[in-house]
Amino acid sequence: MKHYQYLIAGAGIIGLTIARELKKRFSDATIAVIEKEEDVARHASGRNSGVLHAGFYYTADSLKAKFTKRGNKALTQYCLEKGLSVHQCGKVVIARDEKDLEGLEELKRRAEKNGVELIWVDEKELKEIEPNAVTYQKALYSPSTSTVNPVEVCQAIKKENIQNGVDFYFCHPYRKVKEQIIFAGDKRFSYDYFINAAGLYADKIAQDFGFGKDYMIIPFKGNYMKYEKNKEDIQTNIYPVPNLKNPFLGVHFTKMVDGTIKIGPTATPAFWRENYQGWSRFRLSEAIPILYYQAKLFVTNSFHFRSLAWEEIRKYRRSFFIGEALEMVRNVDPNGFADSFSPPGIRAQLLNKKSLELVQDFIVEGDKHSIHILNAVSPAFTCSMPFAEYVVDRIVEWKEKRG
Known part of the structure; x- marks a missing residue:
């Protein structure tokens, strides 16, 4: 039996930054992270595009809007201070027709409400930023969007946590909880406070604690494809106007941290949680x-799922996807x-089982003994540091209600 004041399930970016934030506030606290894989960032945190979003997609009343701008700045600064790779290449959002102009206007409104720099550019100005991009009349330019290597970032935070005394138990999957004892792998852990940051399995673990009863994870597969001809044809990230009624941003060009160009992702419904291949x-x-x-x-x-599913399934055809x-x-x-496609990622998208709607924002539930991060989807990587502050604030608040 091992005892820790704080026990975290999940060694993705959210679990790692929460451990880091706990150590910053409570340096003497005993903290451990249990993880079913052999290392950090083996799922969404290590399989995403590495884009640090600016924060203009999200409505001003959302947690995503609250944390994206701050998270972009915090992670960029962290990478620069630690000597990690960061490519501050910006992003353009283009219009393909007259209807898309309405979408651009909405994005601009959201950017202004969220205090995010987003600049109108005409076709001539767009050509100066990204000579290869095509737009209808005008586009939007986000100078603060950048790309990083997500695995490198997670490894750096892991190293920092270990140096600060956080214990890691890899290959120790959560199995069950009984009377404030966690059974994980072949070990048992007692704890003062439990933090569920288990990504694809966060809903299952939460339900063992009596939380997340109205929700379940519906997985969506994100496929990418690398452009192998060169690294010069695209200079910045190029995105279409998304359908703001669902949480997916559409197929786009990503300028990766090493200059590599790739397209994607898809948002294809997956049939089990780790339906990679x-x-x-x-x-x-x-x-x-x-x-x-x-x-x-x-x-x-619901939310036009039928047309979304058909459209995404078509993207398995290489010619259509390209x-x-x-x-x-x-x-x-x-x-x-x-x-062929690059190794895919799986988006752990939360579904409200009663309303049959995909949950757009982060969802956190908990009490004086445990907290459960139920919907840490994109842009959770960008938001991770201020989001960790928010989670620890909730932990402190709920623990103070112990009496």
Whole structure:
């Protein structure tokens, strides 16, 4: 039996930054992180595009809006101070037709409310920023968007945590909780406070504690494809106007931290939580409820799930997927892309089972003994440091209610 004042499940960016924030505030506290994989960032935190978002997609009353601008600044500064890779290349959001101009106007309004720099540019100005981008009449330019290496960032925070006395137990998957004892792998852990940052399995763990009863994780697969011809054809991130009624941003060009160009991601409904490739990690017990709710979404067409599913499934066809990206640029070689997708990521998207809606914002539930991060989806990587401050504030607040 091991005892810790704070026990964290999940060694993705959220679990790592919460451990870091706890140590900053309570340097003498005993803290441990349990993780089912052999190292940090093996799922969404290490499989995302590495984009540090600016914060103009989100409504002003959301936690995402509250934390994205601050998180962008904090992570950029962290990378610069630690000598980590960061590519401050910016981003343009282009319009493909007249209808998209309304979407650009809405993004500009949100940027102003959120205090985020977002600049109107005409076609001539856009060509100076990104010669290859094509837009209808005008576009938006985000100078503060950048890219990092997400695995490198997570490894750096892990190293910092270890130096500060945080213990890590890799290959120790959470199994169950009983009378304030966590069974993980072949060990048992007692704790004063438990923090659930388990990503794809956060809902399952939360329900063991009596939380998250109205929710379940619906996984979506994000496929990317690398542009192998060169690193010069694209200079900055190029995004389309997204459908703001769902949480996905559409296929776009990402200028990665090493200059590599890739397109993606898709948002294809996955059939189990770690449905990365083939039948790897298949679990029938996961597939049945996921397929049940996907069927309900398809029949009811909640948030236009039916058209979204068909559209995303079409992106498995290489030519269609590449064609989506080529609509945004002048001159990119359609034969310059890789023959197959890069290793995919899985988005742990929370579904409200009662309303059949995808939850757009972060969701945190808890009490004086535990806290559960139920919907840490994009831009959670960007938001991670101020979001960790918010989570620790909630922990302190709820613990003070102990009496």
